[in-house]
Amino acid sequence: MKNTFGQSVSVTLFGESHGAMIGAVVDGLAPGIPVDEAFIAQQLSLRRSDGVTGTARRESDEFTVCSGVYRGMTTGTPLCILIPNADTHSADYDAIARLPRPGHADYTAQCKYHGWQDPRGGGHFSGRLTAPLVAVGAVAIRALRERGILIGTHLLRCGGVEDRRFTPAAEELNAVNATIFAVLDRSSGEAMRRAITDAAAAGDSVGGILETAVLGLPAGIGEPWFDTVEGVLSHALFSIPAVKGVSFGDAFSMADAPGSAYNDAFTVRDGVIATETNHNGGVNGGITNAMPLVFSCAVKPTPSIYKEQQTVDLSTKEIAALRLKGRHDPAIIHRARVVVDSVTALVLCDLLAQRYGTDWLRGETAWNTD
Amino acid sequence: MKNTFGQSVSVTLFGESHGAMIGAVVDGLAPGIPVDEAFIAQQLSLRRSDGVTGTARRESDEFTVCSGVYRGMTTGTPLCILIPNADTHSADYDAIARLPRPGHADYTAQCKYHGWQDPRGGGHFSGRLTAPLVAVGAVAIRALRERGILIGTHLLRCGGVEDRRFTPAAEELNAVNATIFAVLDRSSGEAMRRAITDAAAAGDSVGGILETAVLGLPAGIGEPWFDTVEGVLSHALFSIPAVKGVSFGDAFSMADAPGSAYNDAFTVRDGVIATETNHNGGVNGGITNAMPLVFSCAVKPTPSIYKEQQTVDLSTKEIAALRLKGRHDPAIIHRARVVVDSVTALVLCDLLAQRYGTDWLRGETAWNTD
């Protein structure tokens, strides 16, 4: 199924970094969901580089909602959002088409596509493809919010600096969603930014860990085998360029803990069954338990660095030195967090539609109501 | 798709811990692959409890290959392996059907199935279901080996004890595959076993981290978006009970490293393009690069512990104390590693069949050759 993901709600991604247009189609969204172009633009702005902690490439991210919307609301048929590419410097890449960049997909693209791939700016592998994902994800985020489901992500670690963990509380999620550099502790954020600009100054890059929380998710979502919430979410999250690890609750951090410390004791809160702690991150046996869904993504440092690196010339099979030119991000983790939110929202819309049917997220009163 | 996973090669799982039979169907395997019952039995023995570091429940794991095989070889049609359940003590569970065990799926099963689920021994959620997965996985492991693809998993951490990492070398993989308690360093293994028996003595349990390596995988497998090797593998791996995190290469451990340390420089080894290091775990841009595929699974401590725990009575919604009886594992990580190998093998057969077609793994000379 390749570039399409999801069962009841699915996303298809297309385009290349330096092609005419990139886009995403999301299908299966309920009818009557507001398609709020201002909110889409705002979400795209969270993904955009500030030019200091990210690439100097200026992306205006003008977008066109070209199908699936009528009178400002989803129709229930496929929603396609297109983003034209602009400010591309293709000449930068031609010289290096045979010198694969370490840590990038240049060499694996050559293995898979046998030389037919579009090499300009990483082609279809470019992080640029996450822009349409954020655009359609914005519609999903908005739809979930109408049902009381709130998603937020912050930088838990970056460049050796740690932020405090989510409690998680709705205020925290709203707060990080409103800032371009998403941290809970302002001083951590400043230290992270410094780590990024220091790396940039050294011609290097940094990575880190993103922590995501989802509030308001009903219990009973997910399957015992294969389509576990963890499995489906991680499947999609690993598409986000540079994500190399996904962990739910306290997976890696409590690997040495005894069961008595890891098990979450049941309790009753406001008449509802809950757990005292949340080491399992809101999922037991692959299925949500109505506690906050909490997970972390390890984001590797941006592979594009200015330091000289060793590579191999694909035509001569001789070792060569590589010095990247062009405009690159010293970190993408702060730009990636809104992509994590978007992918999460799309996956949750899918799981909820599978569970409750295709109408669960729909708006009530249509212009042509039956 | 729920309890079925895979596209060109797919697996369907069915059964409950205390039902008549459990089983798995694997479909899409090439014809002419040996179905070696002795090897299946051996793989099942690696999953079985020794009665000391695992549950006292004795499972003989008698199995029947009931379809898809003719004259000892796969036919190319669905292969079903059945395992009858034996030595079940259902009475142990009836009393606690309304007292969900912390860390288990009892409560989420209730939310999802509204009280219709089979509660005996965890029902369909039971780790027992991994037995047929190991049985069909053995056929996939065997098929891959014929094509020079070797899989191995060991306990990288358990109960606070660390093993050394895979180099990885074929000898290491063969060595761990031949032992019931898979570690590279014998003294680490002894310390881990002690940690497990200590936890058992305290009525508690332990978890840890498994490290897996795959050698011999060709470059060019996987997709840039959604069906990345990381995404597809993690999707399946999260089905394994207690797996809560999956990480490729040095994802979480090098989250603070700079790009210059994380990027894997290209080189030429024996005339073939390779990388000097393997921090990316054999995958770039979602696609294999012919370096060893290396990943880790965080396995939480077994939730079944004998210490008293707090739960809620589902009928009265009142807090209650829970003391588990029955036979439980103080650790399952050492039993889970062969499940990881099996799931990995099945997923790789699928990805290879998608890439090279349904005949790639087939045997050459049939009894009725065309």
Added chain:
Amino acid sequence: MKNTFGQSVSVTLFGESHGAMIGAVVDGLAPGIPVDEAFIAQQLSLRRSDGVTGTARRESDEFTVCSGVYRGMTTGTPLCILIPNADTHSADYDAIARLPRPGHADYTAQCKYHGWQDPRGGGHFSGRLTAPLVAVGAVAIRALRERGILIGTHLLRCGGVEDRRFTPAAEELNAVNATIFAVLDRSSGEAMRRAITDAAAAGDSVGGILETAVLGLPAGIGEPWFDTVEGVLSHALFSIPAVKGVSFGDAFSMADAPGSAYNDAFTVRDGVIATETNHNGGVNGGITNAMPLVFSCAVKPTPSIYKEQQTVDLSTKEIAALRLKGRHDPAIIHRARVVVDSVTALVLCDLLAQRYGTDWLRGETAWNTD
């Protein structure tokens, strides 16, 4: 996905005609649906040969519900039904493994499986595999009936004899569902039976056309593109051995009619929007309109005939004469109709679950109700 079909409710089929066991797994059925073994047995009896108009092979169709059921009701986890094979005469087939039977899958199996296939009794291609399909289909038929959805199929044509068409009325469907030779007009049925026994006497076989009606299906099921009701149903129906054509409403019979005759005028009946006629068979634009769903399946004559036929020896590539021995059906159309009902029921359960969610068909009061 091969031997698995369906999205929210899926079916997996396995086994061979002369293997130890054949079976089907149905996954995604709601919990709390009665699994009525008497009804399953009755449905299987409709598929069984009477020994006169069908094969002399006596199939007892003993079945075991081996998973997914607790206290007589579905649990919501995969339901597997197994049927052991009995009364197999494998020796009949060994001699002809290299002489493909015209009209059968022997030759295409050889092309696909390169000689590794199980040739005994058609192996995995055998119509015998429809027995487990009928068994799991019975659970789906029963579940739909609880929601007021009724399915019925009769022989519209067979051996040159025509039955009258369905009105369709519930009484007609109930009537044909209660008879082993499903026709509306008794005298047509007698003539059809004579055509079958005449063909048998001549060492030949006959085919025909089945007409199916579904009452009570809500409007709004299906998708505009690709997953149209027609597309999804036909996809599954073409799996039934010998089905070579599927047509909805008056597709082929009114191919020459003008639009003014074919269009179904809207009207209001009992306060509900309906159509005056039903030439479109209950589907417009791929989506149900709440009129009866009506379709026909063309069933080719059984390819197993006793008359001498021309074939090619696969080893010598020389033309050879073939005279079938063994026990074969002079017609299967009357046995196929319950398979059509079963497949239809399973597909409708899937489409309804996609539309209304996985709980739509579930029973209300569980033994362990939340």
Added chain:
Amino acid sequence: MKNTFGQSVSVTLFGESHGAMIGAVVDGLAPGIPVDEAFIAQQLSLRRSDGVTGTARRESDEFTVCSGVYRGMTTGTPLCILIPNADTHSADYDAIARLPRPGHADYTAQCKYHGWQDPRGGGHFSGRLTAPLVAVGAVAIRALRERGILIGTHLLRCGGVEDRRFTPAAEELNAVNATIFAVLDRSSGEAMRRAITDAAAAGDSVGGILETAVLGLPAGIGEPWFDTVEGVLSHALFSIPAVKGVSFGDAFSMADAPGSAYNDAFTVRDGVIATETNHNGGVNGGITNAMPLVFSCAVKPTPSIYKEQQTVDLSTKEIAALRLKGRHDPAIIHRARVVVDSVTALVLCDLLAQRYGTDWLRGETAWNTD
């Protein structure tokens, strides 16, 4: 999966009749396939109305290949083709949004989307959506041709007039592919055209039957159950607006024949196993046998007619008279045939890629060859 179809090669469709743009994404096509814009334009011209036998709406079908192509060849990543809408008269439809047109999807769209659907020109249900399907299908047709696989479709019946059947021979297929009104017998074509213009003059419409043949398909494609060639093809073909029946070989026409007449005797032709006749249409047991794949689609008469029709006002639930205005086709069958070819080509690319892997259709020498 809704508006996406296919497994190894998949197609996603989006857009509405009067939206800004419609488009299709095809994913999984091998790299190195020529994307010949002149051929795409030519295929689109076969779908276009001549203004006499079809609608007066003039569609220029300007298209943009916006992704998946580099230097004129496929890259192996998703290929998206966009077609802007032009010459739309939306005002024609506003008045009738509550008066569903008989035979159309207006009422079922209302049932499914609850009034949120785009009603202009049929919205997402419009036959206009087949334009991007033809555009991407042209790339598939071209790729198959390079591998010696040839597809052709002609009007077997239309308005009561019959054409002769395909032999089928390559010359016949090439001949019909080069004409806008695809018939084998010129005088039949003239009579059909007269039937269409007569219907138009009467404010009515006509339908018919299309016959398709595919030459050069290898044996061994397809699966025994569910993903039979018949099942997968029919699933996709029923998406084509107005297709209501699909039949392989002589399904409906030989329903009364005895098995001895229907079975295709095996023979050897040019050293290759073949059959003397082809009543099974090139498929046995769901799998191709290397004989021509032959099937027919029943195309209902265009539902848009100018004669007064009875409908129901959705707001008042009162019966109303409907007189369509706007520009409509008195027949679409001659325009639909290239859609059948396109859908067939896309499905065959998928089945071939599943069988032989994703590289089977790829071009040999890339600009950046490995």
